[in-house]
Amino acid sequence: MAVAGERPGRKVLAPAPPPVAIPARPPTNAPAPPPSVTPEPPPPPQAPGTVRLAQGGTATLVRRDVVDGVLPIPEGVREATWWGAPFDGARGATVLAGHVNWKGATGPFAELWEARPGDQVTVVGGDGATFRYRVSRLVTVHKDELPGRAQELFGQEGGHRLVLVTCGGRWVGGHDGYEENRVVIAEPI
DSSP states (O other): OOOTTTOOOOOOOOOOOOOOOOOOOOOOOOOOOOOOOOOOOOOOOOOTTTEOTTSSOOOEEEOOOOOOTTTTSSSSSTEEEESOOOOSSSSEEEEEEEOOOOTEOOGGGGGGOOTTTTOOOEEEETTSSSEEEEEEEEEEEEEHHHHHHHHHHHHHHHHHEEEEHHHHEEEEEETEEEEEEEEEEEEEE
């Protein structure tokens, strides 16, 4: 009820307090945040006179001549004997042979058993020139069959290619050691 002479009361409205922020729950089917990607460090510089395989195994090149149709094997597990066309040749095979293992140590050529077409192989010659190759063909051959396929695999006819070879498969001991050879053929890129 209003009293004479008084103005009717006014209501002052105070603003409502701000709503309290409640953290939202992420949806249960929300995608996971992307994993942080740490770039791999570049491989160390490759020394002259070496071959580096796709997974990083590196061997020192040792030039050898074929004697009675046989490429001498390297003396150490970290060496690869080489024979044939020069790395910058226009024709023929440059052949590198290395141990899969030797005297209890695994060699870099063990990687040949895991090689895939498209893998890259780098050779740095003794003068520092770099040659890059891409794996194009993988061949596993029984040691008894290798002499009959030597011309096909290691011959000096045809375009230039790098041919890497090692032993493997089942150990048979004796003169043969392993019963198979792995031959990886790579083309210049």
